[in-house]
Amino acid sequence: MPEMPTKLAEIVDEFAAAPRDVVLEMMLEYADVIPPLPAELADRAGMEQVPECQTAFFLRAQVTPDGTVTTWFDCPPEAPTTRAFAGILAEGLAGASAAEVLAVPDDLYQRMGLAQAISPLRVRGGTAILARLKRQVREQTA
Secondary structure, three states: OOOOOHHHHHHHHHHHHOOHHHHHHHHHHHOOOOOOOOHHHOOOOOOEEOOOOOOOOEEEEEEOOOOEEEEEEEOOOOOHHHHHHHHHHHHHOOOOEHHHHHOOOOOHHHHOOHHHOOOHHHHHHHHHHHHHHHHHHHHHHO
């Protein structure tokens, strides 16, 4: 059975081991790692909105012919927590296979210890981002 990507597992472990008072600070570092959208996605065409997020959040996952997954996220800079979720996924899933993406546990953010550091509403938004990403991958590999 595939496991989640090594890089994402390392991020999860890093957060889980961190003192609670630095978790939010660690999260905010990931808010800046989201790559800009390519020109063909600039108008968000082909991207899916995640309505569970309090802010306008869009994503797209594409399974390439070699089976790796490319992700794109669009979230305004004034939503650093939500951008951090996207940044964690962007960095942790970079180069991952479809099977590895689908192996990411649905309770990822709880495993990271984020439920103690941020509001349940934000955790729900992050969980919805992951769920939609995985659904897109599942649909493309079915």
